[in-house]
Amino acid sequence: xxxSRLIRFRHGACLPLTDLPRLDFAxxxxxxxxxxxxxxxxxxxxxxPTDEGLDLYAIxxxxxxxELALLRTQVTGSFTSLxxxxxxxxxxxxxxxxxxxxxxxxxxxxxxxxxxxxxxDAADIWGRDPRQHPIPGDMDxxxxxxxxxxEVAVGPVHAGVIEPGHFRFQCHGEEVMHLEISxxxxxxxxxxxxxxxxxxxxxxxxxxAAGDTTIGHTIAYSQVLxxxxxxxxxxRAYAIRAxxxxxxxxxxxxxxxxxxxxxxGFLPTASFCGRLRGDYLNxxxxxxxxxxxxxxxxxxxxxxxxxxxxxEKMLQRxxxxxxxxxxAIELCFDSPSVLARFEGTGPISxxxxxxxxxxxxxxxxxxxxxxxxxxxxxxxxxxxFNTPVIETNGDVSARGNVRRREIYASxxxxxxxxxxxxxxxVSAPLAPLxxxxxxxxxxxxWRGEVVHAAITDKAGKIARYKIVDPSFxxxxxxxxxxxxxxxxxxxxxxxxxxxxxxGFDL
Amino acid sequence: MIGRLAxxxxxxxxxxxxxxxxxxxxITKTKSIFGGRIGPPLLQPYYDLARLFRKEFIFSRxxxxxxxxxxxxxxxxxxxxxxxxxxxxxxxxxxxxxDLILFIYLFGLSRFFTAVAALDTGSSFxxxxxxxxxxxxxxxxxxxxxxxxxxxxxxxxxxxxALLGPHLLDAWHSEAGAxxxxxxxxxxxxxxxxxxxxxxDDPDTHLELTMIHEVMVLDHSGPALxxxxxxxxxxxxxxxxxxxxLALPWQTGWWLSDALLFxxxxxxxxxxxxxxxSTMARLLLPRVPQVLIGTSLLAVFALxxxxx
Numbered sequence: 161x162x163x164s165r166l167i168r169f170r171h172g173a174c175l176p177l178t179d180l181p182r183l184d185f186a187x188x189x190x191x192x193x194x195x196x197x198x199x200x201x202x203x204x205x206x207x208x209p210t211d212e213g214l215d216l217y218a219i220x221x222x223x224x225x226x227e228l229a230l231l232r233t234q235v236t237g238s239f240t241s242l243x244x245x246x247x248x249x250x251x252x253x254x255x256x257x258x259x260x261x262x263x264x265x266x267x268x269x270x271x272x273x274x275x276x277x278x279x280x281d282a283a284d285i286w287g288r289d290p291r292q293h294p295i296p297g298d299m300d301x302x303x304x305x306x307x308x309x310x311e312v313a314v315g316p317v318h319a320g321v322i323e324p325g326h327f328r329f330q331c332h333g334e335e336v337m338h339l340e341i342s343x344x345x346x347x348x349x350x351x352x353x354x355x356x357x358x359x360x361x362x363x364x365x366x367x368x369a370a371g372d373t374t375i376g377h378t379i380a381y382s383q384v385l386x387x388x389x390x391x392x393x394x395x396r397a398y399a400i401r402a403x404x405x406x407x408x409x410x411x412x413x414x415x416x417x418x419x420x421x422x423x424x425g426f427l428p429t430a431s432f433c434g435r436l437r438g439d440y441l442n443x444x445x446x447x448x449x450x451x452x453x454x455x456x457x458x459x460x461x462x463x464x465x466x467x468x469x470x471x472e473k474m475l476q477r478x479x480x481x482x483x484x485x486x487x488a489i490e491l492c493f494d495s496p497s498v499l500a501r502f503e504g505t506g507p508i509s510x511x512x513x514x515x516x517x518x519x520x521x522x523x524x525x526x527x528x529x530x531x532x533x534x535x536x537x538x539x540x541x542x543x544x545f546n547t548p549v550i551e552t553n554g555d556v557s558a559r560g561n562v563r564r565r566e567i568y569a570s571x572x573x574x575x576x577x578x579x580x581x582x583x584x585x586v587s588a589p590l591a592p593l594x595x596x597x598x599x600x601x602x603x604x605x606w607r608g609e610v611v612h613a614a615i616t617d618k619a620g621k622i623a624r625y626k627i628v629d630p631s632f633x634x635x636x637x638x639x640x641x642x643x644x645x646x647x648x649x650x651x652x653x654x655x656x657x658x659x660x661x662x663g664f665d666l
Numbered sequence: 667m668i669g670r671l672a673x674x675x676x677x678x679x680x681x682x683x684x685x686x687x688x689x690x691x692x693i694t695k696t697k698s699i700f701g702g703r704i705g706p707p708l709l710q711p712y713y714d715l716a717r718l719f720r721k722e723f724i725f726s727r728x729x730x731x732x733x734x735x736x737x738x739x740x741x742x743x744x745x746x747x748x749x750x751x752x753x754x755x756x757x758x759x760x761x762x763x764x765d766l767i768l769f770i771y772l773f774g775l776s777r778f779f780t781a782v783a784a785l786d787t788g789s790s791f792x793x794x795x796x797x798x799x800x801x802x803x804x805x806x807x808x809x810x811x812x813x814x815x816x817x818x819x820x821x822x823x824x825x826x827x828a829l830l831g832p833h834l835l836d837a838w839h840s841e842a843g844a845x846x847x848x849x850x851x852x853x854x855x856x857x858x859x860x861x862x863x864x865x866x867d868d869p870d871t872h873l874e875l876t877m878i879h880e881v882m883v884l885d886h887s888g889p890a891l892x893x894x895x896x897x898x899x900x901x902x903x904x905x906x907x908x909x910x911x912l913a914l915p916w917q918t919g920w921w922l923s924d925a926l927l928f929x930x931x932x933x934x935x936x937x938x939x940x941x942x943x944s945t946m947a948r949l950l951l952p953r954v955p956q957v958l959i960g961t962s963l964l965a966v967f968a969l970x971x972x973x974x
Contacts, residue, residue, distance in 0.1 A: 319873070334794075334951065334952075425870075425871070427701045427943065495945075497946045500947075500950065501950055646950075646952065648875055648876045648951040650876075
C-alpha cells in the first residue's frame with residue numbers, strides 16, 4: 161500500500177493543513193478500508209466545508225503502534241456510503257448528512273441523528289421544512305410486522321430522574337426482536353458555538369458537554385489547544401489532571417456499581433456505593449471546589465494546586481475510603497443471587513464490538529484492549545500507565561468487573577500520583593494557535609476515549625471543532641445486546657453501559 | 667350470638683385496618699438498617715396514605731369505569747377475605763365448609779380487576795405488567811391449593827377456621843411436622859410473589875420494563891393509588907395471617923394475648939421479608955415461573971407425605 165496517501169502522526173502533533181493530501185474519493189475509500197482491515201479503528205470522521213466542497217477527515221487509530229492516521233478527501237452533494245463495509249461509520253455518516261446536506265448513497269439506515277437544521281446553506285436531505293426546527297424523534301422507526309409483535313416505546317420522559325432518550329422496542333412477548341434508540345433531545349450545538357474561538361466561554365461549554373465527564377472533556381480540549389499552540393503544560397499540571405481524571409473515574413465507577421446493584425434489587429451495595437460516590441466527589445471538591453471538577457482544568461495548566469497538607473489529607477481520606485469501597489463492592493460480587501443476574505445477561509461478542517468500534521469500559525469488557533492511557537499517552541506524565549483492565553465475556557458481569565478492577569487500579573494510580581507530585585508551577589501562558597492546522601487529542605475518560613479534533617483558519621481561530629464522546633460509539637452496542645434478549649433485562653444492560661445522552665447530543 | 671359475631675367482626679376489621687400499613691413500615695425499616703441508613707419513620711405508610719387520600723381523583727379521558735374498579739376491588743377483596751381467616755388464636759367471624767375456595771378466588775377476582783384496569787389504559791407497559799402478573803399468579807395458585815389440601819388432610823373440616831384450628835400444635839409434633847414445614851416455606855414464597863417483593867418483583871424500582879405489579883398501577887394517582895397501596899398492605903396482612911397461624915399455632919385462650927402473639931408474629935414476618943429483600947438480588951424474570959413450579963412440586967410432596 162502506498163503509505164504516502166496516509167498521514168501518520170503521534171498524539172499531540174499539530175499538522176499544517178497544506179501538508180495534508182486531498183485524496184480522490186475512491187482512493188480515500190480504499191485506503192480507509194485497508195487501514196480498518198489492518199486493525200485500525202475510526203476515532204473520528206467529520207466534515208469541514210470549504211469553497212470547493214466538503215472536506216471529509218477520517219481520524220484512524222492504530223492502538224498498538226500508538227499512532228494516529230489521517231485521511232482527507234473532498235465530496236460535493238453525495239458520496240458512496242462507507243457504512244456497508246465499515247459499520248462503525250454509520251452514525252458519523254448520518255451526522256454528516258444532517259450537518260451538511262450531503263447524501264451517503266447506499267447508507268442502510270439514513271436518518272437524522274440530533275434533529276437540527278443543516279449547518280450550511282444546503283437543502284435538508286429528508287426534505288424537512290428549513291424554517292422550522294425539526295422535532296426530535298420525528299422519523300421512521302424500524303418496525304417488525306406481525307399479529308403477535310408489539311411495540312413498546314420508552315421515553316423521552318422516564319420514571320427516574322435521568323436524561324431524555326427514546327427507546328423503541330419491537331417485542332414478541334418478553335423477547336426483544338429489535339431496539340432502536342433515538343436521541344438528540346439535548347442538542348445544544350456545542351461544536352458550532354466553539355467556532356471562531358478559543359472563546360473565553362469555550363472551556364465552560366466543554367465542562368458541560370457531558371456533565372459526568374467534565375474532567376475528560378476539559379482535558380481533551382486543553383490538549384487540542386496545547387497541540388495547536390505547540391506549548392507544553394508544566395509537569396505538575398499533568399499530574400494534577402491525572403489525579404482529577406482518576407477521581408472522576410472512581411466516583412462514576414463506584415456509582416455505576418451501586419446502580420447495577422440497585423437495578424437487581426441488591427440494596428446494601430446500592431446504598432453504600434451511593435454514599436461512597438459522594439465521598440469521591442467530595443475529594444474532587446477538595447481539589448478544586450467543585451464536586452464535578454468544574455473550574456479545574458484550563459488549557460496549558462490547571463487552576464488549583466495541591467499543597468503538602470492537602471496531599472496528606474487526601475491520602476488519609478483514601479486510606480479510609482479504599483477498604484470501605486472494596487467491602488461494598490465485594491459484598492455484591494460475592495453474592496450468588498447477584499452473580500446469577502449479571503452473568504450471561506446482555507452479552508456482545510468481540511467481533512461485534514470490534515465492528516461497531518466500541519470504546520472504553522464496554523470494549524474492554526469484550527476483550528478489546530482499548531485504553532487511551534496505555535496507547536496514546538499525552539505528555540510525559542501518562543507514560544507510566546501499564547495496567548489496562550480486560551474482561552472477555554462481554555456481558556453485564558464483565559462490564560461490572562472491568563469497573564470493579566479499574567476502581568482498584570485507580571486507587572493505586574491515585575496514591576502513586578499523590579506521592580510523587582512533581583514540583584513546579586501548575587500553569588503557563590498559552591501561545592496563539594497555529595494558523596491553518598489540525599490537531600487531535602484523546603483522553604481516556606471514565607466511560608471511554610474522548611476524542612477532540614480542531615481545525616484552525618488563516619487567523620489561527622477555530623474553524624471546525626469536532627467532539628466524539630465515547631457514548632457516540634457505544635449506544636449502537638447497547639441496541640445490539642438487546643436482540644433476542646428479555647425486555648426486562650434492558651434496564652440492567654443500559655446501566656452496565658451507562659452512556660451519556662448529552663455527550664451524544666452535544 | 668349476633669352480639670358475639672358483631673364483636674368478632676369489629677375486632678377483626680379494626681386489627682386489620684389499623685395494623686396492616688405498619689407491616690410495610692417494618693419492612694422498609696429493616697431494609698434501611700441493612701443499607702446502613704436511618705430510613706423513613708415506621709409510621710410513614712400511614713402518612714403516605716393520608717397524603718394520597720387528601721388528593722383529588724384524576725382520570726385519563728381514555729379510561730372507563732374499569733380503571734377505578736381495579737383499585738376499589740383491590741381494597742374490598744382483602745377486607746372480605748380477612749373475615750374468612752382466623753387471626754392467630756382469634757377465630758374467623760364468618761366460616762362455612764369450603765370457604766377456603768372462596769378465600770383463594772377472592773384474590774383471583776381482585777387480580778382480574780387490577781389486570782383489566784391496567785389494560786384499560788391502553789399503555790404497552792401496563793399490558794406487559796398485566797401479562798406477567800397473571801402468568802405468575804396462575805403458577806402460584808397450585809402451590810396454595812396443595813398447601814391447603816395438606817392442612818385439610820390434617821384437620822376434620824373444610825373451612826379455614828377448622829384448617830387453622832388448635833390441632834396444628836399437635837400436628838407439628840407428629841409425623842406431619844415435615845409436611846407443615848414444607849408448606850410453610852411454599853406459602854412464604856407465595857406471599858413474596860403475591861405481594862410483589864424481592865426476589866420476584868421489586869416494589870421500589872422505577873424501571874418500568876422490569877416491574878411486574880407496580881407497572882400495572884403506574885397511571886393511578888391520588889386516592890385511587892391510595893386504595894391500591896392500602897389494599898396491598900391489607901393483602902399482605904391477610905396472606906401473612908395464614909403463614910403466622912401456621913408457624914405459631916399456640917393459643918392462650920385470652921383474646922388480648924392471642925392478638926399480641928399474632929401481631930408479634932406478623933411483625934417478625936415483616937422483618938424476615940426485609941432481611942430477604944436486603945440480602946438477595948432479584949431473580950431473572952424467566953426464573954420466576956421455574957421457582958413457582960418448584961414450590962408447587964414441594965407442596966405436592968408435602969401432600970404425598972401426609973397421604974402416605
